[in-house]
Amino acid sequence: MSAVLTGLAAARRAGRPYGIASVCSAHPVVLRAALRRAAGSGGTVLVEATCNQVNQFGGYTGMTPADFVAFVATIAGEEGVPRERILFGGDHLGPNPWRGEPAETALRKAADMVAAYVAAGFGKIHLDASMGCAGEPAALGDRTVAERAAALCAVAERTAAGAGLPPPVYVLGTEVPVPGGADHALATVEPTAPDAARETIAVHRGAFAEAGLDDVFARVVAFVVQPGVEFGSDNVIAYDPPRAAGLSGLLDAEPGLVFEAHSTDYQTEAALAALVRDGFPILKVGPGLTFACREALYGLDLVASELVPGYGERPLARAMEALMTASPAHWSGYYHGDETALRIQRHFSYSDRIRYYWTRPEAESAVARLTAALKGVRIPETVLHQYLPQVDPVEGASAQDILIAAVDRVLALYDRAAGVEGRG
Known part of the structure; x- marks a missing residue:
């Protein structure tokens, strides 16, 4: 099932890029619409939960990772979607929910959360340790972020092995502004600088190697960067391909990777299709649904x-x-x-x-x-x-x-942009 994700980079290199919508929501109507669409298409549906939404303490939904999987599985059963066609992702898994606590405490809770996600059957794990905890700067250096991500990855690997589960695929890095949309009107959003993205990838690769996770790094399918898309309270910053050209070009030197684009909500179909074409094929959407x-x-x-x-x-x-x-x-x-x-x-x-x-x-x-x-x-x-x-x-x-029809209208736009409709 993770072949949908592991094949993204190769498809782009072959000149046949495709994408996938990442449905990041716990709303039952949104989930039903996504699953009903998957039932009709016969394809894979990627459903994600965030660290604040779902965690070992219940998050703001009141659901643990196992609860969330069961919740989605119940709707999937009603819609006729077999479990093997649902890919579960954990988003921004790290110390964010507890960043007001000392790093040692927050990271211990983050490790427990990652273990709970993996044990529940989440096969796509986005590790994000970029935020400072109590007494630390708000934004941490690449080295610290990468070392913390590697430590969390080791927990995920041990958990999967101990439970006899397939090893997860990973997404690393984060984006600016914060997840969920900006809290003010935006005139523009700068794409991640190519040199910054290159450094982030290199530092994470090194940290994984030092932690004895060289082989695991081969299962890193994407890094989260900012391609220059965002939405505020009442405006949307549209994707502008020329401004992200340098970032896209970086992937030529990283043939096993693609980028994951967050906050793609409210983009046009043409903009989403351009993101897929340019190496940002994992399209996160939540508030737009x-x-x-x-x-x-x-x-x-x-x-x-x-x-x-x-x-x-x-x-x-x-x-x-x-x-x-x-x-x-x-x-x-x-x-x-x-x-x-x-x-x-x-x-x-x-x-x-x-x-x-x-x-x-x-x-x-x-x-x-x-x-x-x-x-x-x-x-x-x-x-x-x-x-x-x-x-x-x-x-x-x-x-x-x-x-469901209203939500499906948005999902259909993503499927067309991702090349799902027409592939069969």
Whole structure:
């Protein structure tokens, strides 16, 4: 199954590049849409969880790595996708969730987290020890980062061997700005300097060799760099191939590697296809998928307000506003401006900080009320076109079908850009 990833570099060298979307979300609608698409295509689906989202203590989803695998497997069973066609990835695995603690403590917890991910069956492991812990600089030098990554890799290798599992493939390095989108408006984002990327690769190769992991380094399939793509609260920095040409050219001297591009959300199909062509074939996407789901939920909220007597005036949106204003921790440090600006960002920001709230009981109750209100209700094509123009009208489609269709529209864009559609 990891052949999908290990073949990326060779395919690029052969002039037949392909890519893969990395679905980084724990939202059940997003996961169902991705798995339903895989069921239809017969291909592999790459699903990733982040260190803050899922870890040995539950993360913000409340799920351990084993819980997350079981959660996805349940949906996959309902959609008819066999386990062997699901590749699980762990994203930014390192001390980030505990960076406020001393390095020794944070790295011990990071090692336990990596072990839990590998033991649960995650076969793609992104090791990221780039952040400083308590008393350290915010950004660490390449040497320290590489040594910590090698130590975490050794834990992963021991865990896989001890459990009789296939050894993982690895992704190393990190990107700037931080994962999840910038917290301010951006005018431009500089791609990683080729010399900096070259040095990062060389230092990691050396650190792995010193740790006795030469053979393991051959299973490093990609490094995370910044190709010059990012999104802020209300704008998107589009991929500009000439600005990343030097970075792409570096891969000519590293025939076994490609780059992994984070924050590709909201890029056009043409930009995504160019990323794949230029050596960035692993396309991370998360907020862009939950953004599409939220768009559809709010569209259905308006549909129900129009069609269902007694439903009320946008009760889902009202419930989410009440929830987010009562519990601002997930958005208050990311959104800026006056009260009107903050309200707009809470609901409609590209950063999609609202995604952290959908698993709260108040949100789940409001969504359940919406889907119950629309059960058996025929939505006229004209009303669907008014509030959900992105979804092709299908006679008798349920609210769940409409939500999945909205997310699938984004996934289809990634598959086309990655060359999945047409390969069969």
